[in-house]
Amino acid sequence: MHLTKYDEGWTRRHFLEQVGKGMFAAGVLSPLIVAVGRDGNCATAYPPELLSIEAYTKGELKTGGVLSAANVDIVKDLLDPGAYWQIKHDNRWVDLAATETNLARLMPAPYLQATLSNKGKHRIFPDGNVYTLDGKPWIGGNPFPEPQSAAEILWANALNWSRYDSQAYPVRDFDTDADGNVQYEYASYYVECQTVGRLALDPHPYMRGRESQLRIVGGTVLAPADVSGIGILQVWAYDQHKLPGYYIYQPRIGNARAFPTDKRFEPQLPGNTFFVTEYHMTGDPLLTWSNFKLVGKGPMLGGASHCADLDQPNWMHRTCGGKSGSKYWRTRMELVPEVFIIEMEPTSYPDAPISKKKIWFDARTLYPVTMICYDRQGRMWKQWESGSDYYERKPSMQWIEGTPDHFVSWSYVHAHDLLSNRMSRFYCAQTVPGGFHATVDEQSLFDDFCTMEALERSSVRN
Numbered sequence: 001m002h003l004t005k006y007d008e009g010w011t012r013r014h015f016l017e018q019v020g021k022g023m024f025a026a027g028v029l030s031p032l033i034v035a036v037g038r039d040g041n042c043a044t045a046y047p048p049e050l051l052s053i054e055a056y057t058k059g060e061l062k063t064g065g066v067l068s069a070a071n072v073d074i075v076k077d078l079l080d081p082g083a084y085w086q087i088k089h090d091n092r093w094v095d096l097a098a099t100e101t102n103l104a105r106l107m108p109a110p111y112l113q114a115t116l117s118n119k120g121k122h123r124i125f126p127d128g129n130v131y132t133l134d135g136k137p138w139i140g141g142n143p144f145p146e147p148q149s150a151a152e153i154l155w156a157n158a159l160n161w162s163r164y165d166s167q168a169y170p171v172r173d174f175d176t177d178a179d180g181n182v183q184y185e186y187a188s189y190y191v192e193c194q195t196v197g198r199l200a201l202d203p204h205p206y207m208r209g210r211e212s213q214l215r216i217v218g219g220t221v222l223a224p225a226d227v228s229g230i231g232i233l234q235v236w237a238y239d240q241h242k243l244p245g246y247y248i249y250q251p252r253i254g255n256a257r258a259f260p261t262d263k264r265f266e267p268q269l270p271g272n273t274f275f276v277t278e279y280h281m282t283g284d285p286l287l288t289w290s291n292f293k294l295v296g297k298g299p300m301l302g303g304a305s306h307c308a309d310l311d312q313p314n315w316m317h318r319t320c321g322g323k324s325g326s327k328y329w330r331t332r333m334e335l336v337p338e339v340f341i342i343e344m345e346p347t348s349y350p351d352a353p354i355s356k357k358k359i360w361f362d363a364r365t366l367y368p369v370t371m372i373c374y375d376r377q378g379r380m381w382k383q384w385e386s387g388s389d390y391y392e393r394k395p396s397m398q399w400i401e402g403t404p405d406h407f408v409s410w411s412y413v414h415a416h417d418l419l420s421n422r423m424s425r426f427y428c429a430q431t432v433p434g435g436f437h438a439t440v441d442e443q444s445l446f447d448d449f450c451t452m453e454a455l456e457r458s459s460v461r462n
Contacts, residue, residue: 114141180327231458303387
């Protein structure tokens with residue numbers, strides 16, 4: 001007979017006490033970093049009741065089951081309020097997956113190794129930015145694997161969204177009305193390249209002459225025809241007080257122009273429900289936001305892994321929910337044993353329509369899992385929910401040449417306007433028009449997509 005020692009009530013009290021005391025220590029049975037450093041697995045840091053949805057709910061829910069309006073109240077406390085509303089009131093279904101405990105399947109192996117080997121080599125300087133102890137730019141990995149403040153949690157995501165030196169995303173986007181009927185559909189290709197904190201690509205840890213930069217983001221809209229050839233380029237400064245240089249190539253004009261910095265809170269394409277500021281949930285330079293606070297801590301249901309559908313054509317997810325029956329991706333969620341809930345405010349943007357964000361960070365990886373934005377009246381306005389997976393090639397799968405046999409990536413995003421009930425749902429496809437495919441740590445991505453010359457080639461890519 002199994003006796004539940006760490007039941008739901010105990011874990012809730014434990015995490016509430018930690019938040020009340022301002023404690024950020026991750027792990028319950030032992031420090032999380034100790035467990036991960038021992039064998040790359042987080043299981044020994046948590047009791048069984050935080051590693052199994054069946055144990056947590058005393059058998060009311062099980063791995064392989066479906067979360068729906070009929071049973072969602074059992075785990076209301078484990079969901080962000082946006083996801084709860086979708087399941088309870090808008091006919092969204094979510095499949096329950098097993099909790100992943102192997103950190104090598106939750107983040108890239110080089111990043112995990114650098115996190116452990118570079119522990120204690122970084123700190124936040126008086127200007128608010130992160131440097132090595134001798135004042136040089138960040139050298140890779142999570143600079144704060146044992147965070148002691150909300151800012152340290154945020155820095156892990158702010159410095160490297162993908163945790164690779166470079167990553168390319170083929171993106172299919174579907175923008176719907178309140179019922180889930182698709183009104184706009186787009187295909188795009190986006191590339192992120194780190195200029196510092198590099199681990200796999202030469203030169204590392206810095207690209208020579210680019211030590212004052214953090215990352216460069218390039219991309220092209222490939223479909224439909226009326227927007228095909230639009231290109232974007234963002235050049236991020238290492239100093240996180242500075243807004244990125246942002247350039248857009250318009251094929252009808254035939255040249256690249258600077259994108260106004262005050263447009264960060266507007267959609268880029270018709271039908272989009274998301275803004276530039278929401279990319280990866282921290283789409284602005286970190287230090288243009290402030291008042292960082294830990295406002296919650298504990299387990300949650302989220303798409304931390306097991307979210308890809310590699311057996312489906314072009315990796316497209318099935319859909320469910322809304323009056324149309326196809327408003328949401330049919331996703332998977334697992335019991336994440338511990339998350340940090342961080343609140344932040346856009347203090348450098350006096351005209352921002354957003355008053356604050358709350359972001360749920362997986363304590364095991366410090367990847368953001370979901371975000372709620374609030375409008376100026378304090379109403380919940382937007383939910384950004386992301387799911388991830390360990391992409392692994394298997395013999396029976398169709399796999400495009402050049403796509404790595406295994407890599408970690410986000411798999412889907414729900415960008416839900418909770419006030420209008422409109423939705424942008426997009427996913428990381430295997431390929432998009434033009435033959436562009438998913439890849440990571442590819443040396444050619446920088447020259448092909450992350451320069452002004454590459455931006456001006458946008459119109460000839462499709």
